[in-house]
Amino acid sequence: MIKNVAVLIAVIGLVAIFLPIISGFQERDELNELAAQYVEGSINELRVPNVVTSVIVTYRGLDTLGEVTVLFLATVGVGLILKGKKEDRIKISASELLETTSSVLVAMIMVLGIYIFTHGHLTPGGGFQGGVVIASGFLLLLLSNVSLKMNHSIMHFVESLSGVAYVAIGVAGIVLTVGFLNPEVLPLGKFGNLLSAGAVPVIYSLIGIKVGSELTSILVTMGGEK
C-alpha cells in the first residue's frame, strides 16, 4: 500500500518535472548556428548529401566509434555472462527446401544490407541499418538450422578486423591530415557519387560490417550456439 502511494508520488513527481517543458515548448523554426554549419559543411566541404551521415561519421565520429564499441562490449559481455553452457536452441524443423530457400534469401538480404551501408552518405540509412539487415540474414540462417560454426570464428575475425580498420582510418586522419577520424584521408570526389565524400562511405561500410557481425554474435549467443 505504502509502496503504491510512493509509486504514485514518483510518477506524479516526474510529470511535474516534465510539465513545464511541455507547456513551455516551442516548435523550432530554424536551425541553430551549429546545425546550419553542419548542413552547409556537409554539402560544401565533405560533399555528403545525407547530413545525418556526415554528422555521425565525421563531425561526431568519436561518438560513433564509441557506439560501435558499446555494441562490441555488449557482444563480449553477453558472451561472458552466458558462459559456455550449450543450450538447446530454438528449433524450427527445417526442411531441405527451407534451407535452400533461406540460403538464397540470405544472399539477397546480404546484398540489401551492403547496399544500405555503402549508400549511407547518399540516402537515408547507413552502417547501423545495413548492419542490422546483415544480422537479420544470419538470423534467418540460424533459425533455419544452417550450421554457423565455421561462420562464427570467421565472424570474430571480421568483427575485429573491421573495428581495427575503422580505428586505423581514424589514425590515418591524424597522420595524413589534421585530426583523428578526419575523412579527408581519401579524395572527396564529386557530390552525390558513390565514391565520394572521402572516407565516409568506407567508414560507414566498416561500421556496417562490424555492426552486422556484432549483432550476429549477440544473436548467436542469445539464441544458443550449437
Add this chain to the structure above:
Amino acid sequence: MVSPIYILILSLSVGFLLSIFDRAGRKFSLTAFYSVLTFNVALMGDWLYRLAVLHVPTFVINTAGFNAPVSINLELGVAEALVLFLANLTGLMAAVYLFDKFREGKVSSLILYLLLVMGVNGLVMTQDIFNMFVFLEILSISTFALTTLKKNLKTLSAGFKYMIAGGVASTFFLLGVVFVYYFAGTLNLGFMTADQFSGIGLIALFLLSVSLFIELKPFPANGWALDVYQSVDSGIVSVIAVVNSAAIGFAFYKIMPLLPSSFLTAFGMAGIVTFFFSNMMGLKQENAKRLLGYSSIGQMGLLLASLVFTIGIEPAVRYLIIGGLFLNHLLSKAGLFWIAGIVKEEKIRNWGVLRNNKPLLVLFGLFIFALSGLPPFAGFWAKWEFVKVLVDSKMFFVLGTVLVGSLFELIFLFRWFTMAVKENADELEPMASPGFSRIFPVSFFGILAAVVSFGAMRCFYGSNWLQVLPVIAVLFITLIDSLPSKVKGFISLAAVAGYGYYLYPLLTGNIQLFFGVIFIAGSAVNLISTLNRKNQSKGFYGFLLMMIFSFGNLLIASTYLEFFLSWEFMTLSSFLLILRGQNAQRASLMYMIFSTAGAYLIMVGFSFAPALSSTAALILSIQDVNLPLISFIVLAIGFMIKSGSVGVHIWLPEAHAEAESDVSPFISAILLKAGVFGLLLLGIAYVSNAPSFDVFYWVGWIGVITAIAGAFMASFQEDAKKLLAYSSMSQVGYIVAALAMITHLGWVSALYLAFNHMMFKSALFIAVAGIYYRTRTRKMYEMGGLISRMPWTYMTVLMSIIAVSGVPPLSGFGAKWLIYTAFITKGWYLQAGVLFFASGVSFLYLYRLIHTIFLGQLKYEHQEIKEAPAWFIIPQYIFLAGIMAISMFPNLIIKPLNAIAMHYFDSSIQIDGLTVMSELGYWNGNLVMYVTMAVFAIPFIMLLLLKGKTQKVKQFNIVYAAERPESPQTTHVAHNMYAHLRKSLGSLSLPRVQEFWNSVAEWSHTLGAFFRRVYTGNGQTYLLHIILYIVVMYAVMGGQ
C-alpha cells in the same frame, strides 16, 4: 609528446584484436592487455609531469579535422591528467590484482576491462556532453558485464539492480543532454554558459546533473551500489568504487560551472547527508565488503560536498582539499577492497585471521588510518583545510555533520581494526598466503599512500623534519625490529636523550622547558622500566618513540596546524600502544573515539582562531592572539577530553588499566599532561584577551568535580591499575581547577601539581607493574602481605602515596598548601571546600592501595615471589629521589614556576631562602620535613622498644568454625571495601556517565539500523528510491 588520444586508439585496437591474439595463446593476449594498461599510466604520468611541473598549456584534441563545437574535442589539463593518472594507475593495479582471474578466465573479461579503462579516459577528457553519455555507457556496460566475473546468484542479482539503476540514470542523462542542446544550441561544454539556461532551461541542467549525481550513489538512492560492493569480486569492486566513481565524479565536476547556486547547494547538502548517513549505517555493519561500501559511498558524498563548498576559495587550497580527499579515498579504498579479497572472511569479527600475515595487517592498519583522516596521510591535510573553509564561510551545520559523520566512520573503521588485531581467530581456518600478484598492488598502494602524504606535506607546508620525526621513528624501529627488545630499548633511550638534547635549545620559553622536563625527561625515566621486556615486542618501541617525539613537538609547534599534527600523532601512537594490551580491544577503541572527538573540537577551535603573526612557538605566541569565545569553549572541551575530565572520562580508567603495565605510566603521568598543556595554552590566551563569557570559571568547576568524582571512583576499584587511573583523573582535576583560576598562585600550584603528579604517578604505576609482573594479577584482594616479599616496591608506594595525599612532609603538602592558598585568594571558597573533601576521599583509596597489597597476610601462592626486577625499581627510585628533592627544597621548583607565572601575572608570592610566602602565610619545605621527621621518630622509637613483646602468628593458623566459603576472596576485607560508601552515594555514583555514553552509542546504532532498512534488497524498491530522489531534488531545487 604523444597525444592522449592514443590511449583511446590503442585501447580500442587492442580491445578489438584481443580475441584474435588469444587464439595464439593467453600469453599474447595478456601481454597486449597489460602493455596497454601500462602505456596508459606512463602516458598520463608524462602528461601530468608536463602540465603540472613544466606548465605546458592545457592540451586540446580536436577530432575529425574540425574545431569545437563543430566536432567533438577532448581536453587534457592538470586536473584531468591527475585524475586519469591515478585512475589508470588504479586500473593497472587492480588488473594486476586480478591476474589469476584474467589468466584462467575467458578473454572476454580482458576486453571488457580494457575498454572500461578506456571509457574512463574518454569520460574524463571529453568536452562534449553527448560524447560523455557514450563513454558513460561504455563504462557502464563493461562494468555490468564484469560484475559477473565471479558468477553466482548474489553477483547476478546485484548486477541486475545495478543495471536497472544505471539504465534509468543514463536515460535521464540522455534527456538532459538533448534538452541542453535544445536550449543552448551546442553540446560542447566549452561553448555553454550558465546564462543560456533559465526558466525551463534549468530543467535541462537539472536532468543532466541529477542523473550523474545518482550514478555517484547518494543516500538513500544507492542500495544497488551497496549490493554490488558486497558481492562482486574485490578487484572489480575496487575499480567500481574508485576508478568509475572518479570518472563520473569528474564529469559532474565539469558540468558544475553551469549549475546555478541553488542546485549546487542542494547537491552539496545531499553529499553531506550521504556522508553522514552512510557512516551512521556503517556502525551496524558486520560484513567487511559492505562496510567498505558504506565507507566508499560516504567518502564520495564528502568529496562531492567538498567540490561544492569550496567554490570560490583560493585554488591551491581547493585543490588540496579535493585532491587530498580524492587521493586518500582512492588509495585506501582500493587497498582495503583488495585486502578484503585476500582475507576472504566476510564477517569483520573473523578478521583476526589477518594476524597470520603481519605485513598485510600493517598495510590494513595503514589504510584504516589514512581513511580515518589521521596524519600524515593526505586526508588529514584535506580535512584540516576543509574544516577551516567551512568555518570561514560560516557553514556550521555542514561542519557539524561532517565531523559527526567522520567520527562515525572512524568508529567503525577502528572497531574493525581492533578486531583484526585482537579478536580471537583460533577456530578459524588460517588465511592462505596470497600470491605475489595479489600482494603487490596492496603494498604498492600502501607505499604510495605514505609517499604521497609526505609529498603533500612538503608541497603545502614546507618541510620541517622535526614535524615528521614521529613517523621517522616508527619507520626506523620497524627496520631494526628483529633485534632483541633490550637492544631496541637502549637505542630508544638514546634516541630520546638525543632528541632532548636537540630540543633543548629550541625551548626558549620557561614554560616550554618546564613541560619539556615532564614530557621528555619523564618519558626517558619511564622508558627504563620497559627494558624489562623479554619478548621481542615488535612495534612497541616505534610507537613509544612516536608518542614521545610528538609530546616534544607539541612544545615547539609554531602554528595551529603543527600543534594539531603533533596532537594527532600523539593520539595515534598512544592508541597503538594501548591496543597492545592483552584485553585492550574495547579500551583502545574507546580511547580512540574520545580522543578523536576531542581532536575534532580542537581542530574546530583552531579554525575559528585568527591567523598567527608570529613564528614563535604557539605556546609563546598565543598570548597575542585574540581567540573568539567559541574557540575557547570547544578547545577547552577538546583538551579536557584528553585530560580525562568528568563526563568525558570514561575512556580513561579502561585505557590505563588495559594497556600493558609498562605503558600505563606513560599514559597517566605524561599523556594526561598533554591535555593540561593544551588548557594552559588556552589559559595564556585568556589572560591577555579574555572573552566576554568566563569560560574558565566553568572549567574550574569541572576540574573540581573531576577531582572528587575521580577520588570516589578510585575508592571503589578492585583493580590496582584502575584505582590509580581514577586517582590520576582526580589529580588532574585538581590541576585543571588550579589552572582555571587564572591567577599567579593558581598557575604555580597547577604546574607544581603537574610536576609532582608526573613523578609519583609514574612511580606508582611502575610499582604496580612490578607487582603485576610477579603476581600476574591486578586485583588487590588477591594480594596482601607483599611488604615482606617486595620491600623496595613497598617503599615506593608508601612514599608516593604520602606525596599524593598532601600530608607533610613530602611534596604533596606543598602542593596542597599552594592550591588552597590560591583558592582562598581567588575567592573560590566553595570550590576549595569541595577539593578539601576530595582530598579526604583520596585517603580512602590510598589506604586501600597500600593496605590491601602490602599489609595483611601474604597469600599462599605468593610465598615465594621475589622483589620486582631492577628495571622496575630503578625508575621508581629516580622518581622518589625527585620527590624527595622538591620536598626538601621546594624552591628548586617553585622558583622557576614563579618565573613562568610571572610572565603572565604579578607575582603573589615571595621566596626567601627556603621559605615561600604568600599573603596568607608561609611554607618552608625544609622545616616541615624536619618537624615531621621528629614527629615520626617518636612513635618509631616506641615501636622499636616494644618489639620484643610482639607475637607472630602463622598465616594459616586459623580454625574454621564452619564450612569453607565458596569463593574465599570475596570475604577478604579488601573486597568491595567501600561498599557502604557507594551505597550512600546512591544515584550520584558515576556509572551514570557510563550509562549515558552507552545509550548514546546504542542510539546511534539503532538509528543506523533504522535507516538502513531502506535497503530492502529489492531492485524495484531501489529504483523507486532513485525516482523519488530525483523528484525530491527537483522539489528542493525548484523551490529556490
Add this chain to the structure above:
Amino acid sequence: MISLYTLILGIALLLIGIYAMLTRKNLMKIVIGFSIADTGTHIIIVSLGYLRGKTAPVIDAAVSVSNAVREVVDPVPSALVLTAIVIGLAVTAVMLSFIVEMYKKNKSLSIDDYQELKW
C-alpha cells in the same frame, strides 16, 4: 505543432515505461518497461530536432543544395538518436542475458525472489 504532440507522446511513453519498471514484478516486464521508456526518450529527442514544416536533412530531389539550410530539420538529434538506439539495444541485450542467468540459478522471474543482499 506536431512536434509538441510527439513530445507529449514521448514523455508519456517514458513515464509508462518507468511506471512498468516500478510496478511489474516480472524481470522481463521490467526490461520491456525499460525498452518502452527508451523508445519514449528517442521520440522526445527527435521531437526536439523537428523544425516546423521542414524535411529530412538529405539532399535529394526534394531539397536543393543551395537552399538546404532553410529546408531541413536539425540533423544533430537524429544523429544522437541513432547512437542512442544502438546503445539501448546493447543495454537491453546485457539485461536480458542477466535475466537468463538469474533464472538459471534461481528458477524465478520475480524480482522479489532476488533480494538476498540487503542492509
Add this chain to the structure above:
Amino acid sequence: MIPIIIIGLGIIMIAAAFAAIYFKSLLASIITAGVISLLASVIYLILGSPDVAMTEASIGSGLTTVIFLFALHRVRKGNSDD
C-alpha cells in the same frame, strides 16, 4: 491531417504500451513492445528523420524483439506471473 495521424498513432502507442505491461503473456508483451517501436518509426518519418526511422524499425522493433524472444525461450517457464 498530419496532426491527426500523429494523435491517432500516439493513442494507439500509449494503449499498446499499457497493454504491453499488463498482458499476462510475456510473448504478447514482447510483440506489443515491438509494435510500439514500429509505430515510433512512422513518427520519425513524419518528423523528417528517415535515418532514425530505419534504425528504429530494424533495431528497435526487429532485432530487440528477436533478442527478447530468444531470452524468453531460455526462460520459458517464467511467463506465468503478472
